Amino acid sequence: MMNVVLITGAASGLGWELARACHARxxxxxxxDINAAGLHERMAELGNEQIIGIAGDITDPQLHQQLIAACSERxxxxxxxxxxxGITHRSPTIKTDPAVFRKVMAVDYHAPLELTLSALPLLRKAGGQIAAIGSMAGWMPVLGRAGYCAAKSALSQSFEVLRAEVARDGIGMLMVYPSFLDTPIDRNALGADGKPANHARSTIGNIRGADWMASQIIEALDKRQQRxxxxxxxxxxxxxxxxxPAFxxxxxxxxxxxxMA
Structure with missing residues (x-):
């Protein structure tokens, strides 16, 4: 039987590679996606009747209701x-406008949690799965990423709690903890003033491609893996x-x- 998959941030990067992989099977x-033009182009590229695209701000509860209604009605x-x-920033904490922290937290923590709660009735009926893209930055401090580290830590903690609660209803939970990927999230990182960051990012470990990461996620979902x-x-x-920690x-x-510039 055909699976129905809802993907946020689907017009580029990891979201697009996930959409391609799911469509292929x-x-x-x-x-x-918030990028309406980009989402329209991706829809045209896939060219399949079994696809719905709804552009909007993922922090908007009305968008959540539209997405859930589309799954149910269609x-x-x-x-x-x-x-x-997701969204990130590259800026020293002491120089960053608090509005940047609020925006990162809204997109990376509040939005996925609230959308997930809205989706639970449908997921419960299907014995479905939830996947959340966390980050190793939620586990360890990274200079210039205070808001991002905090948001991903909050995401991880809340979804790990939610895991035990929804397991009673037969819903699976996959938490993904990638490090640095070659995706637009870092190319579009915010600076201290909320405008695009004007300095290159620093990294730890290998920089992986979004297509590679998508294949790993699909495989983990197929196995109903937890992390x-x-x-x-x-x-x-x-x-x-x-x-x-000192080292x-x-x-x-x-x-x-x-x-820290």
């Missing part, structure tokens, strides 16, 4: 919700933060010195 798709169910949409740690280097760095701080401070 015959899933029906409900896609959303397909009668929802099998997989992939909370992919995915695709980058061993970043996973080891998170352990180093817990085992030897981690020295290494991280040297690697991310450019973030």
């Amino acid at each position: 015959g899933d029906a798709l409900v896609l959303t 397909f009668g169910k929802l099998d997989v919700l992939i909370n992919n949409a 995915l740690f695709p980058d061993r280097g970043s996973w080891l760095a998170s352990l180093l933060w817990r085992i030897a 981690y701080y020295r290494k991280m401070s040297a690697r991310f010195a450019g973030e």
